[in-house]
Amino acid sequence: MGFARARPILRVPSTQTLVGGAVAVVAAALVLYPIYFLFQAALNVGDPEAKPPTDYGFDNFVNLGQYGEILLNTVTVSLAATVLALLFGFVTAWILSRTNVPGRHVLEQLMAVPYYVTPLLGAFAWSLLGAPESGFVNQVWRALGGEDHLIDIATPWGIAWVMALFEGSVAFVMIGAVMKSMDPALEEASQIIGAGRLRTMLRITLPLVAPGVLGAAIFVFAEMLGSFSAALVLGLPNRFYVVTTAMYQLVSQYPPRIPLAAAMGVSLFAVMFAMLFVYRRIVTRRSYVTITGKAFRPRVMDVGALRFVLLAVCVLYILLSVALPLLTLVYASVQKIAVAFPAAANWTLDNYRTATTMNAVRSALANSLILGVATATIGVVVMGLLAWIIYRARLPGSGVIEYIVMFPQAVPRLVFAFGMMWAWLIFPIPIYGTLWLLLIAYLTVFLPLGIRTIAGVMLQVDRTLEESAQMCGAPWAYRIRTVTMPLLGPGLIAAWLLLFIAGVRELGASILLMGPYAKVITPAIVESWFASSAELTAAMALIQTIVVAMAMTLFVALTRRAQVVRE
Amino acid sequence: MPANKTNGSTRRAVLKAGAVLAALPLAGKAFPQPARAPTKVLDFHTYADVAKAEAEGQLVFYCHENEAGTAAIMEGFGKDFPKIKTGYVRAQTGALYNKIVSERAAGRFDVDVIQLSDLAPALDFQKKGGYEIYASPEAGAYAPEHLSDPPGAFFWAGVSFAGIAYSKAKVKPEDAPKTWKDLLDPRWRNAMSCKISSSGIQFVQWYMFRKLYGPDYWKEFAKQRPRAFDSRVQLFDRLAKGDDKVTAIGEYAAYVLYKEKGADVAFVAPADGLPATPLLVGMVSKAPHAEAAKLFVDWAMSGRGQAFYQDNPNLIYGSLRKDAPPMRTGERLRDFKLLSPEDYADYMASRDQFSKEWAAMLGL
Numbered sequence: 040m041g042f043a044r045a046r047p048i049l050r051v052p053s054t055q056t057l058v059g060g061a062v063a064v065v066a067a068a069l070v071l072y073p074i075y076f077l078f079q080a081a082l083n084v085g086d087p088e089a090k091p092p093t094d095y096g097f098d099n100f101v102n103l104g105q106y107g108e109i110l111l112n113t114v115t116v117s118l119a120a121t122v123l124a125l126l127f128g129f130v131t132a133w134i135l136s137r138t139n140v141p142g143r144h145v146l147e148q149l150m151a152v153p154y155y156v157t158p159l160l161g162a163f164a165w166s167l168l169g170a171p172e173s174g175f176v177n178q179v180w181r182a183l184g185g186e187d188h189l190i191d192i193a194t195p196w197g198i199a200w201v202m203a204l205f206e207g208s209v210a211f212v213m214i215g216a217v218m219k220s221m222d223p224a225l226e227e228a229s230q231i232i233g234a235g236r237l238r239t240m241l242r243i244t245l246p247l248v249a250p251g252v253l254g255a256a257i258f259v260f261a262e263m264l265g266s267f268s269a270a271l272v273l274g275l276p277n278r279f280y281v282v283t284t285a286m287y288q289l290v291s292q293y294p295p296r297i298p299l300a301a302a303m304g305v306s307l308f309a310v311m312f313a314m315l316f317v318y319r320r321i322v323t324r325r326s327y328v329t330i331t332g333k334a335f336r337p338r339v340m341d342v343g344a345l346r347f348v349l350l351a352v353c354v355l356y357i358l359l360s361v362a363l364p365l366l367t368l369v370y371a372s373v374q375k376i377a378v379a380f381p382a383a384a385n386w387t388l389d390n391y392r393t394a395t396t397m398n399a400v401r402s403a404l405a406n407s408l409i410l411g412v413a414t415a416t417i418g419v420v421v422m423g424l425l426a427w428i429i430y431r432a433r434l435p436g437s438g439v440i441e442y443i444v445m446f447p448q449a450v451p452r453l454v455f456a457f458g459m460m461w462a463w464l465i466f467p468i469p470i471y472g473t474l475w476l477l478l479i480a481y482l483t484v485f486l487p488l489g490i491r492t493i494a495g496v497m498l499q500v501d502r503t504l505e506e507s508a509q510m511c512g513a514p515w516a517y518r519i520r521t522v523t524m525p526l527l528g529p530g531l532i533a534a535w536l537l538l539f540i541a542g543v544r545e546l547g548a549s550i551l552l553m554g555p556y557a558k559v560i561t562p563a564i565v566e567s568w569f570a571s572s573a574e575l576t577a578a579m580a581l582i583q584t585i586v587v588a589m590a591m592t593l594f595v596a597l598t599r600r601a602q603v604v605r606e
Numbered sequence: 607m608p609a610n611k612t613n614g615s616t617r618r619a620v621l622k623a624g625a626v627l628a629a630l631p632l633a634g635k636a637f638p639q640p641a642r643a644p645t646k647v648l649d650f651h652t653y654a655d656v657a658k659a660e661a662e663g664q665l666v667f668y669c670h671e672n673e674a675g676t677a678a679i680m681e682g683f684g685k686d687f688p689k690i691k692t693g694y695v696r697a698q699t700g701a702l703y704n705k706i707v708s709e710r711a712a713g714r715f716d717v718d719v720i721q722l723s724d725l726a727p728a729l730d731f732q733k734k735g736g737y738e739i740y741a742s743p744e745a746g747a748y749a750p751e752h753l754s755d756p757p758g759a760f761f762w763a764g765v766s767f768a769g770i771a772y773s774k775a776k777v778k779p780e781d782a783p784k785t786w787k788d789l790l791d792p793r794w795r796n797a798m799s800c801k802i803s804s805s806g807i808q809f810v811q812w813y814m815f816r817k818l819y820g821p822d823y824w825k826e827f828a829k830q831r832p833r834a835f836d837s838r839v840q841l842f843d844r845l846a847k848g849d850d851k852v853t854a855i856g857e858y859a860a861y862v863l864y865k866e867k868g869a870d871v872a873f874v875a876p877a878d879g880l881p882a883t884p885l886l887v888g889m890v891s892k893a894p895h896a897e898a899a900k901l902f903v904d905w906a907m908s909g910r911g912q913a914f915y916q917d918n919p920n921l922i923y924g925s926l927r928k929d930a931p932p933m934r935t936g937e938r939l940r941d942f943k944l945l946s947p948e949d950y951a952d953y954m955a956s957r958d959q960f961s962k963e964w965a966a967m968l969g970l
Contacts, residue, residue, distance in 0.1 A: 090711050108969070173847030276833050276849075278969045288970055292804040292961055293700035293727050375867050376846050384868065397677055460705075464712040471709075472716055551705075555666045555693030555716070563673055566696070570672030570837035571920075 055515040059428040063440045066425055069483045070446045073458030077308075077450075080301035080457065087298050090461070099302035106285065106303070113281040113307075116199050116270065117263035123203030124259050128210025129252060131356055133240065134349045135211075136218040137226070138342045146353050147215075153208040153360035155587075157544050158201060159565070160580050162272035164364030165192050165201050167371050167573060175367065178379035193277045201269045204360040206262060210255050217251030218244075223338045236342060257318040261311045265451035267547055272568065282307050283451050290457075297457070304454030311449035365584070372577035390578035400579060403558040406474060407543045407583075408590060410559060414481040414542035415535045421482065422489030422538075423497075423531065427523070430494045431502065448487035452547030455484055460551050472554025480548045485541050492537055496530025532598050536591060543587050644743035647901070648686060650908030651743035654900035660689040662895040665902055667694040668702055668720040670806075671885075672837055675920040679721075682914040683905055690898050698804045698836065703727045706890075710736065715892040718899035721763065721885055724806030725950065726957045728886040732759050738889040740900055744907035752884070752926045760888030763906050764915045764923025767882035767944050768807055768838075770874040771856025773845045782852075785876045786815065789854050790826045797851040799841050800832045803964040811855055811881035812960050813953055814945040818878060827854070828967040839863070845871045855881070858942075859922035862935055866919065875942060882944035885915075885923055 085094030103110070131150060135143045153161075168176050169192025180189040191197060225247065229239040245252075267283040274284055282303050289300040342349065371377035375387050394400055428434050429441045447455060459480050463471045470476045504526065508518045524531070546561045553559060560583050568576040644651040665683070669676040673696055680692040697705065699722055706717060720736075722728045731737065737759035745753060745761065752762040770789065772782045776797075783789050789798065801808040815823050833850065835841055838860035841853040846869035858880075861873045887906050889899040905911040912925040917934050924930075924939035932938045947953035 088707055088711065090708070170847070170849055172849045173844075275835070276844075278831075278833060280970055285970060288802065288804075288965075290704065291698040291701045292802070292965070293703055293724060294958065294961065295700040295704040297704065376843075376869055378847065393674070397674065461708065464708060464714060471714060551701075553695065555695050566673045569835070570839055571674050572839060572843060575674075 055432060056434060059424065059432060059434050062421060062424045063428055063434070063436070066421070066486060067440060067443045069479065070443050070486065073455060073462040073483075074446065074450070075458070076461040077301055077454065077458035078305060080298055080461065081305040083298045083301075087294075087296070090465075099298045100306065102299060103302055103306060109280045109282060109285045112195065112279060113264060113283075116195050116202070116281055117260055117266075119196065119199035120202035120206065120263045120266075121256060121260040123199060124206040124210045124263075125214075125252065125256055127203060127207030127356055128212075128214045128255065128259075131207070131211050131353055132215035132218050133244065134353055136215050137223075137244065137340055138346060138349055139339045140342070140346045140349045140353065142350065146350075146357075149357050149361075150208055150211050150353075152357065153205050155540055156205065156361055156364060156584075157268070158205040158266065159268035159272070159544075159546060159561070160368065160584070161201050161205050161360065161364050162269040163568060163573070163576060163580060164367040165197070166272055167367050167377055167577075168192065168363070169197060173378070175370075175379040182380070193273050193279075195274075195279060198269050198273045198279070198281075201273065202263055202266055204356075206259050206266075207356070207360070209262070210259050213255040213258065214248065214252055217248045217255075221247050223340075226340065227338075230340075236340070236345070254318055257314050261314040261318065261449065264307060264311050264314070265449075267451065267453055268565070271565070283453055286451075287453060301454075301457060304451065304457065308450045308454065311451075312446075315445065315449050365581075368577040368581050371574050372581055374574055377574050377577070390572075390575045391582070393575055394578045394582055400560070400563055403560040403563050404583065404586060406477075406558060407560040408586065410474060410477055410481060410545075411539045411542035411587075411590070413478050414485065415538035417478070418482055418485060418489045418538045419493070419531050419535050422486060422534070423493050423527070425486070426490045426494040426497050427519075429490070430497060444486045444490060447484045452484050452545070453550065456480065456548040456551040459483070459548065463552075472557060474557045476552055476554075477549060477557060477559065480552055481542050481545055484545075484548050485538055488541060489534055489538055492534040493527070493530060496527055496533070500526045532595075536594065539591070539594070540587065543583070543590075647904075648910060650904055650910055652901055652904035653741070653743060654897045654904060656687075656897075656901060659895070659897035659901045660687065662898045663689065663691055664718075664895050665690050665692045665898040666716055666718045666895065667692065667902070668706055668717050668890075669694055669696050670699045670702055670721060670723045671696060672839065672920065675918070678918045678920050679906075679914065682911070682918070683902055686905065686910070687898075687901065690895075690901075699724050699727055699806060700804045703731070706731075706736070707734070710734075715890075715894060717890045718893040718895045719887065719902050720890055721887045722806070723766070723883060723885055724809060725884065725886065725947075726806075726809070726954050728754075728760055728888070729950070729954055735891060738891040738893060738896070738899070740889045740903060742900075742904050742907050744904050747907070747909075747927045747929060749926070749928070754886075754888065760886045761903075761907060762884040762926050763887040764885045764912070764921070764925055765882050765939060765944065766807055766838075766857050766859055766885065766923055767880040767942060768811065768855045768857045769861075769880050770852065770854065770876060771842065771845055771861055772852045772872055772874070773848050773850070774870040774872050776848050776851045779872065782872065782874060784874060786878055787819065787823075789852070790823070790830065792830075794852050795830050798830055798832045799844060799850045799853045800834050800855050801838075801841070802834045802836055802968065803961045804836070805855075807857065807881055807883040808855060808964070809957065809960050810883045810945070810947065812964065813947055813956060814879075814881050818945075824963065824967075832967075834964075834968045842869065842871060845869070858924075862922050862933075863919055877943075879943040879945040882946050884926075884946075 079092060081099055082095045083092035084096035084098045085092050134140050135147050135150070168174050169190045171177060171188040171191045174190065174192065176190055177188040226239050226243050229243045234242065265283060270281045270284045271287065274280060286300040286303050289296040372390050373386055373388065374381050375385050378385065425444055429437045463476055505518055505522055508522045544561055545559065546565060549559045550562045553562060564576055564579045564583065567579055644653050645656060647656055667680060671679070676694050676696040680694050684690065684692045706720065709716065732754065739756065739758035741758050745757060748761060754760045770783050783791070812824060832854060838857040841856060842860040842864040844850045845853055846864055856873060858873065861871065864871055887903065889903050893899040909927060909929065912927050912930055915921050915923045916925050922933065924933060926939065930938070
């Protein structure tokens with residue numbers, strides 16, 4: 040996302056420079072240290088087990104030519120998923136920000152839920168729904184007299200559908216923000232001179248939001264390139280690989296082909312980095328337009344009876360991405376073998392019994408919650424400071440720091456985890472295999488998420504408030520504590536929640552970095568899908584979802600109570 | 607079920623492999639015998655100092671087995687020795703092997719015991735000096751061919767074997783494949799499953815069928831466009847739900863598990879034999895909890911541990927102990943004709959070829 044910047048007016052006090060510089064250096068080290076090892080592995084053309092490598096070269100990159108089909112698969116699925124996600128995001132954003140659809144404030148809140156549900160849960164559920172033979176939808180279809188199957192989710196289109204459903208929520212947030220900052224007078228002028236609603240949307244709204252949509256498109260495409268879970272669950276049954284799942288297979292086989300996988304990862308990193316560079320260029324330009332646009336008040340169009348159709352569109356999206364997947368998992372979790380029309384003997388609660396009595400699962404869930412809380416709490420402080428350094432204080436070199444901390448956005452987490460594993464294995468402080476390493480990994484890979492979220496709020500707060508405090512003689516730390524932090528309160532709470540959810544649900548980095556006493560829940564759920572049963576997996580995924588929802592509710596209740604007490 | 611003597615030729619295989627293994631750093635060395643007599647614990651013997659093991663208080667286990675199976679093994683041992691806290695890492699064989707080798711290369715020795723499902727990485731690990739040589743007092747209950755060479759590095763904690771399995775809802779018994787060659791019938795095209803290249807048993811099947819039927823067998827098999835999966839459970843899950851009609855590598859353990867769940871699946875044991883792969887358990891060198899590791903190896907070798915490996919629904923591995931009771935199905939391992947490699951040098955040498963050919967067949 041782009042943010043407006045102004046020239047720094049005030050001289051930077053030394054404490055500020057010191058703390059800011061230290062945080063920036065640590066963040067840069069956390070990001071660059073593993074990336075170095077990743078590049079080293081990709082260039083290793085000697086003994087793959089030798090550390091450090093004995094021979095360097097580009098053979099691994101040359102060998103990637105043999106995997107043209109996988110690269111093509113990756114691009115095709117990512118493109119298809121991006122187009123679909125943008126369609127979902129654009130349509131719902133237009134409906135909820137530009138029309139008078141009923142209940143739009145509630146719907147706006149609900150639109151964020153698919154992000155929490157995650158593509159992994161979506162892939163599990165849609166696999167149960169849409170497998171050609173056993174999918175519930177197809178079983179019902181055949182029971183109604185249909186032939187063969189109605190849908191097949193285990194296809195490239197099916198993977199793109201699932202990815203798009205859940206990334207559509209991200210596209211909605213990004214495009215919605217653009218639409219809200221758009222001058223409605225132009226749309227009104229179009230309608231006054233006789234253009235219909237559709238024509239207005241296509242000829243006026245769309246061109247106006249095009250730069251924002253393009254920015255969202257590139258961002259979402261980069262996300263799709265690095266996505267892992269939907270392709271893993273839905274692609275493998277039909278021998279369909281994308282780069283991330285191919286890498287996973289290459290490192291899981293014996294003998295593992297680490298250098299080749301690392302070369303794939305570095306190539307993907309290069310492409311994603313280029314995409315994000317373009318994205319940043321676009322949104323930086325857009326941010327200027329947005330600020331001038333704030334001079335007018337956004338208004339919504341009266342779309343008449345059409346608003347009920349538009350309401351149905353939004354409700355359908357939420358049904359397909361949230362309600363249907365969760366209900367499917369509930370239904371599957373209480374069966375011995377998940378089928379659409381179960382016999383009485385097929386009902387069971389054993390899956391819940393197994394899931395709740397497995398010590399490993401219990402400790403993994405507890406660890407995930409601990410890590411979620413720690414990641415969110417430390418993350419909000421560290422990432423808040425970084426956001427402040429980059430977008431507010433404008434310390435020397437903040438532009439470089441900005442690019443470095445955004446690196447993890449361009450590296451699939453599975454790839455990043457390799458670099459982290461090698462990096463922290465040889466690090467003199469023994470944190471390898473502990474929760475500390477997972478915490479460092481999470482804080483590193485979620486830097487872009489946390490900084491983007493906090494910076495978005497930070498830039499809405501007028502800097503003159505801080506400057507006033509400074510003029511009154513308040514030192515830097517005091518200003519941060521008494522002025523900046525309270526003003527950022529709601530934004531920081533939102534960032535905490537986002538980081539908490541992301542931490543509890545993390546998969547890619549955790550798979551490789553878990554230790555014998557440092558397990559987390561999502562890899563156990565994925566593993567259960569592959570090696571135990573879909574029904575047990577459904578029970579585990581639902582338990583995770585319920586526990587996370589309860590933790591979030593508790594956090595929100597506590598912060599509200601604290602707010603009431605303060606008032 | 608066709609009956610035949612289990613692994614009748616394995617001893618010869620081990621002798622042949624001796625030439626290769628002689629090159630190993632530890633081969634030919636005298637088997638170290640502990641100075642003191644073993645202690646009886648519960649109903650098995652151990653050279654471990656149980657008090658010390660309990661004082662160590664931990665056991666770290668690396669295992670290829672699925673989460674539920676690995677957790678079950680640890681919980682079984684933990685129930686017998688509650689003062690020893692157990693922790694484990696489970697991963698597919700390749701990832702697990704890479705992890706432990708990387709850790710040791712970096713000077714980290716956190717693991718006490720490792721279990722692998724494939725002889726090739728186990729022998730590789732032995733070459734690297736990865737195993738501790740520990741002469742278990744329970745080793746006498748095993749035939750020499752089911753112990754490492756030299757003994758003490760690892761032992762065969764059980765055997766997994768596979769036949770053909772099919773969905774009874776999709777395939778009539780009279781139409782079901784009866785022999786391995788029946789799998790090449792075009793009727794199974796796009797309707798059959800197998801395992802991915804990281805699977806030890808898949809490697810054994812590939813190797814043995816090349817010997818039995820020639821390399822063309824797999825060329826014809828590739829034309830069937832099989833779907834490949836990570837675990838035996840997935841193969842049966844898909845059969846139970848009708849997603850596949852047949853699996854070319856239906857492991858008996860998963861068949862039993864799914865029959866008990868009420869799945870409409872059937873198991874066929876072709877007369878030519880059933881590919882079988884051992885589960886290899888061994889104590890790792892420089893184990894941080896050495897006494898706990900020895901205690902675990904003895905427990906796993908004992909009738910007590912073996913009963914656990916045989917009967918736990920997530921494991922169901924046939925025991926190679928000479929005095930092993932029947933499996934929960936009432937059958938013993940020797941009731942099946944099993945196919946295992948005879949020439950381990952040749953078997954190990956072909957691993958890379960298998961990985962590449964298999965991955966290429968699956969589009970990777």
